[in-house]
Amino acid sequence: MSGHTTELVIFIVLFVLVSGMGFVAARWRRAENLASLDEWGLGGRSFGSWITWFLVGGDLYTAYTFVAVPALVFGAGATGFFAVPYTIVIYPLAFLVLIRLWSVSHVHGLVTPADFVRVRFGSPTLALLIAITGIVATMPYIALQLVGIEAVLKTMGVTGDLPLIIAFAILAAYTYQSGLRAPALIAFVKDALIYLVIIVAIIYIPTQLGGWSGIFGAAKAKFDATPVATDGVLLNANNQLNYVTLALGSALALFLYPHSVTGVLASRNRNVIKRNMSALPLYSLLLGLMALLGYMAIAGKVTPIGKDGNTVVPKLFDAVFPDWFAGVAFAAVAIGALVPAAIMSIAAANLFTRNIFREYIRRDATDAQEAAVSKITSLVVKIGALLFILLIDPQFSIDLQLIGGVIILQTLPSVALGLFTRWFHRGGLIAGWIGGMGAGLLMLYNIANPANGHEHFGSSAFPLSKLGLDTKMTIYAGFLALAVNLVVAIIGTFVARAMKAADGEDGTRTSDYFADQGDPRVKDLEYSSST
Numbered sequence: 001m002s003g004h005t006t007e008l009v010i011f012i013v014l015f016v017l018v019s020g021m022g023f024v025a026a027r028w029r030r031a032e033n034l035a036s037l038d039e040w041g042l043g044g045r046s047f048g049s050w051i052t053w054f055l056v057g058g059d060l061y062t063a064y065t066f067v068a069v070p071a072l073v074f075g076a077g078a079t080g081f082f083a084v085p086y087t088i089v090i091y092p093l094a095f096l097v098l099i100r101l102w103s104v105s106h107v108h109g110l111v112t113p114a115d116f117v118r119v120r121f122g123s124p125t126l127a128l129l130i131a132i133t134g135i136v137a138t139m140p141y142i143a144l145q146l147v148g149i150e151a152v153l154k155t156m157g158v159t160g161d162l163p164l165i166i167a168f169a170i171l172a173a174y175t176y177q178s179g180l181r182a183p184a185l186i187a188f189v190k191d192a193l194i195y196l197v198i199i200v201a202i203i204y205i206p207t208q209l210g211g212w213s214g215i216f217g218a219a220k221a222k223f224d225a226t227p228v229a230t231d232g233v234l235l236n237a238n239n240q241l242n243y244v245t246l247a248l249g250s251a252l253a254l255f256l257y258p259h260s261v262t263g264v265l266a267s268r269n270r271n272v273i274k275r276n277m278s279a280l281p282l283y284s285l286l287l288g289l290m291a292l293l294g295y296m297a298i299a300g301k302v303t304p305i306g307k308d309g310n311t312v313v314p315k316l317f318d319a320v321f322p323d324w325f326a327g328v329a330f331a332a333v334a335i336g337a338l339v340p341a342a343i344m345s346i347a348a349a350n351l352f353t354r355n356i357f358r359e360y361i362r363r364d365a366t367d368a369q370e371a372a373v374s375k376i377t378s379l380v381v382k383i384g385a386l387l388f389i390l391l392i393d394p395q396f397s398i399d400l401q402l403i404g405g406v407i408i409l410q411t412l413p414s415v416a417l418g419l420f421t422r423w424f425h426r427g428g429l430i431a432g433w434i435g436g437m438g439a440g441l442l443m444l445y446n447i448a449n450p451a452n453g454h455e456h457f458g459s460s461a462f463p464l465s466k467l468g469l470d471t472k473m474t475i476y477a478g479f480l481a482l483a484v485n486l487v488v489a490i491i492g493t494f495v496a497r498a499m500k501a502a503d504g505e506d507g508t509r510t511s512d513y514f515a516d517q518g519d520p521r522v523k524d525l526e527y528s529s530s531t
Contacts, residue, residue: 011330018186019174028185035371037370037374047268049271051187054187055266055339056263061087062148063149063340070297075294077231081288081291083250085247086254091278097416097419098277100514102267103516104116108507112134112354113411121424121429128356138259139388141404142381146386149164171341172378186335186339190332190335195286197317201329205320218298240473245479258348258350294313303315352373352374352377353370402460424489427501429489429492431491440484443466446462
């Protein structure tokens with residue numbers, strides 16, 4: 001640590017400053033009473049375009065993304081750029097879905113995706129499955145925010161678990177106090193720091209590494225020297241199918257995550273969502289620039305700490321930047337973990353409170369009781385995420401994030417398609433969920449990763465040879481699992497209808513999906529005029 005004093009001091013000062021903002025956020029845009037999920041968990045459903053843009057962007061583009069995408073490019077080349085197209089193609093699709101979800105949620109006072117499923121299909125069982133799916137898929141995602149902080153701490157020579165525990169304890173405290181207002185306020189600082197660091201990196205680092213021709217030349221030389229068929233600065237016949245299906249599957253999964261929905265439902269009206277779906281692709285430009293850091297690390301001959309590939313970007317910053325700016329860059333990565341971790345824990349807590357506690361434990365729970373349970377649950381979720389990292393190999397936890405994407409995709413028929421059609425029978429959707437989840441987990445279990453020594457759950461790229469095909473091509477396991485889900489749901493619906501099985505009552509009307517702020521059906525909240 002002796003050689004990193006300047007970096008560490010700047011890191012601590014910025015981290016403490018931003019944490020202080022988290023506590024102050026309880027008074028920012030404060031309502032008379034925070035004791036409800038509308039206020040604590042959704043910020044009063046009053047955020048305008050600017051706040052929503054920073055909040056949703058800070059939620060989707062996490063510290064893990066900033067660290068892991070360049071690390072994947074560093075290790076595999078062009079495959080790592082899958083994150084760029086999927087974060088572009090998703091926004092037109094999400095636009096169609098999210099404005100409908102916003103409207104029906106505000107008409108019926110819904111807080112979670114499982115709330116919508118409960119009202120739409122009249123099935124507490126299906127809603128429970130959606131809630132559990134959301135919680136399970138989110139937990140490793142929260143834990144992975146710690147990976148970014150841990151990589152930075154390792155680079156600065158900070159060892160032991162205590163600093164990580166302190167950082168998450170601070171996060172837990174201000175999230176408990178301020179709710180969604182805390183990450184909404186911090187997101188401004190987080191994004192400003194990230195943009196600053198990336199712009200400086202793209203301009204400054206190439207000047208230290210012989211320019212872009214030298215950077216790409218070094219990357220090509222590295223991959224040409226490796227025998228791995230899926231590595232390279234260009235895609236090839238072995239990885240093109242996986243690239244396409246991974247990008248499409250990841251795109252479809254992005255706004256199914258509970259934390260994504262939470263950020264959207266906190267917005268003031270449908271126009272806020274429309275503007276954000278138009279402007280959020282700017283983050284994809286940022287992500288593309290970040291991915292190039294992987295090639296820069298190759299040109300800079302960066303060596304990861306141990307086998308932890310997530311330290312590639314922090315080590316690059318440490319090697320190239322002056323100490324003071326490296327400290328700023330490290331703080332940007334760590335602070336970038338706070339926003340998504342806070343929103344994810346709130347979203348998971350809301351799922352438990354609304355769709356498990358209220359549905360099965362206390363049906364007559366008041367708004368204040370719901371808020372209290374969510375606050376406590378958000379602490380439990382954070383503790384679970386912390387233990388996840390401390391007790392399990394972090395490299396294995398990264399593999400589990402891939403599992404999370406496969407898992408959350410199984411909610412698409414009930415949530416995304418459910419916003420447009422009530423054709424599916426609730427029994428068919430339950431059967432589809434079981435079939436898709438079973439197929440997805442079975443495929444993931446049979447994927448090995450010799451690079452990290454994992455015989456099972458090694459990645460999300462399923463070899464088609466395991467289906468009896470004579471090829472080296474792979475495909476995203478989540479894509480196949482979703483296909484199984486849809487086929488089973490369709491067949492199950494026909495069977496249920498043929499057997500005249502009872503179906504749940506649809507509690508929504510067509511007009512509910514078009515309601516907007518000012519509509520008398522929309523829950524009356526005190527919308528702020530600020531943006």
